[in-house]
Structure formats: C-alpha cells, structure tokens
Amino acid sequence: MTVAVKCPPRERIIDAARDLFRKHGIKGIGVDAIAEAADSNKMTLYRHFGSKDDLVFVCLKEAAAEADAFWEGIKAANPGDAKAQLRDWVRCAGEFVTVEHCNCELLDAAAQLVEIDHPARQFVEELRNLYRVRLVELCRAAGAADAELMVDALTLLVEGARTNWRSAGPGGAATRFVKVAEMIVDDFLA
C-alpha cells in the first residue's frame, strides 16, 4: 500500500514524462511507457495532451518555469552581490548536472529537436537566448573582462558536463565540473 497522496493524472504523467524523456531521450521512450510509469493509461494521456509533441512542449515549459524560479532564487539569496550570484550559479549548475531529477532535459531535448521539425524547437531556442543574455549580464555586473567569452566558457562547460555525466557517469569528468568552473570564474574576474 502506498502512503503518498496520489496526484491527479495530469501531474503524474508530466512528472513521469520529464523523467523518462531525460533518461531515454524524446524518441527513446513511448507514450505507453510514460502512461504506465505515471500509473495511468494512454487514453488519459491523450485526453490531457493531444499528442506526444504537445506533451513534450508542456514538459519543456514546466522545466523552463523551474529554471526561472531557480534563477530568481539565486538573485534573491545574494541581493546586489553579482559575484556571489555567479558563484551560486556555478554551484547550482553543478548540482543540476549530477543530481537525478533536474531541469537538464531542456538542452538535452533541444539537441534532439534540431533535426526534427518539432513545434517546441523555436521555444527552446528562445530559452537558450534568454539564459545566455541573463548570464552575460550577470558576468558583466560581476566585473568580467570579457563577459561574452566567459559565458561561452561556462556554457560549454555545463553542456559538456551534462553530456559527460550521461555517458560516463559518476566516474567521469562531470564530477569535477564545479572545480573547473570555479577556476574559470576566478580567471575571468581576476
């Protein structure tokens, strides 16, 4: 017997979908498996989300909302201190790379959406731009000599960490992401 209160099916389906999309990729998991993992069924899934593409879109939007909240949390936790916000960002990014349930599906999914004519593709590209602009502003506020290049470095590192974590796991280079990223930050702020 399960003690946890059962959420409505829509939430359970979204949660299961985000988890499975992240683990197996968008094309790597079927709607039947998602519905079963959500302890629901395919019919209910299609009544809430008209298609698999729509479900993908909803998952991405929810992940984006969480990323927004996470960003606002960092800004609120270190009011006015850009350098502290930047270091906090690195630390949180490191957690998001290695911790199981994270928002990483955003960019991971984007890579799969490139070659496909997926309705969520434009949405992801706009998000990517937003995150970049935000981070550039933060680096500039922190006093970075070349904020654009600094964001390039951080972007490559965090995307690489995610890829490496997925393929190499805990024994790979991704576990040292924070160490490397902090070095880069110090380097650019020096």
Add this chain to the structure above:
Amino acid sequence: MTVAVKCPPRERIIDAARDLFRKHGIKGIGVDAIAEAADSNKMTLYRHFGSKDDLVFVCLKEAAAEADAFWEGIKAANPGDAKAQLRDWVRCAGEFVTVEHCNCELLDAAAQLVEIDHPARQFVEELRNLYRVRLVELCRAAGAADAELMVDALTLLVEGARTNWRSAGPGGAATRFVKVAEMIVDDFLA
C-alpha cells in the same frame, strides 16, 4: 551522370551510416534510409553487416581508427614538443567540432548507448579511457600543474562544444571553443 568512381557497396554503406548516425543519432535513422543514402539496398547491407548493431560497431571502429591516425599525426608533426602537441590538439579538436564530416560520432553515440544494452558500449568506454590516459600524459609532459584536472576541463569543453554545435549551430558558443580552450591551456601551463 555521376563522374565519381563508385566505391564497393560496403564502403558506401559505412560512409552513409556514419554520416546519418551523426546527424540523426543511432535510433534516429533506419537501415532503409542508410541503404538508400548509400545508393544500395537493405539486402546488401544485411549481407555485409549481420545487423544494425554490427553496422554501428563497424562505424565506431572506423572512427576510432581515424582518431588514432589523427593523434599519431599530431605527435609526428611536433616531435618531442609536448606543448606544441597540446596546442595542435586543441586546434584540431576545434575543427572536429565544427567541420561536417568528423569523428564526433564516437562520444555522441556513446551517450545513446548508455541506456541501451548495446554490444558496442564496452568498446566505447574503453576508447574513452584510452583517450583520457593519452591526454593526461600529454598534459603532464607539457608541464601541467594538475594534469588530471586539466583533462577534465578540456574534456568538458570539447564535449560541450559538440553538444552545443549540434543544437545551437554556428551562432552558438561552440564556435569560440578554440579560444576558450587555449585560455584554459595557458592557465594550466602557467
């Protein structure tokens, strides 16, 4: 009428498969499409390669052989000069990220093989270890203070560049990979 000399079907199939695996992912392309792109047919494909998994394996082995040749080329071009070899490696890695027909399918494919019980999975993991050991030795020979961490940084950067290139294209951070990586190298060798 085509002027180019037609290779035997086996080579054409391998070339087409490597190209399409890289573009669409292993699960993203079917054997029919590969055979057609190779200007051949599915029957001939299955007579040369017993299964799609075998074809994947052969493609990975060929890409690994090319990576070996590329590595030996760097060592031969800068005999005895570890620092020059390292800078050459960065430059070549940058080309491999953005140039079309490259060996990048190795690690890209690895990420897809993780969750699948694929026969080539162990092969890819051994390759990853080999490349890491090689690069660590090179960094150590070049006088890196912390060769292990330096390889972590370079690994994350190059994997991130590949991911970013695939999803963001020429306008993304991947185009500045060489600039960032050279900075890292200088940083670790200082």
Add this chain to the structure above:
DNA sequence: TGACAATGTTACCGATCCGTAACATTTATC
C-alpha cells in the same frame, strides 16, 4: 559464351509506436 559470385528488387513477417474508438469503471457533486 558459360558459370558463378555479388548485387539489386520485391514482398513479407513480427514487433513497436502513435493515435483513436467503444465501452466499463470510478470519482465528485448535488
């Protein structure tokens, strides 16, 4: 030219997957 190997063509099987239809069951609201 004849014979044999390699390659191409067509059709098919079984499995999987997205999506839908029809009907049964549970849950909530009055």
Add this chain to the structure above:
DNA sequence: GATAAATGTTACGGATCGGTAACATTGTCA
C-alpha cells in the same frame, strides 16, 4: 442515491522499423 464528469480497459488502425526469403539482375573470370 442519482447524475455527470473523469478515469481506466481493451481493442484496433496505420505507420515505421529491423530482419528475412525468393527471385531477378549485373558483373567477373575462365
């Protein structure tokens, strides 16, 4: 308890995909 909405179950259709069988065609070499 009655009614209606939400959810669950079963079955199916159409498409795709990995893989195979049978046969036709081309190329090669004696």
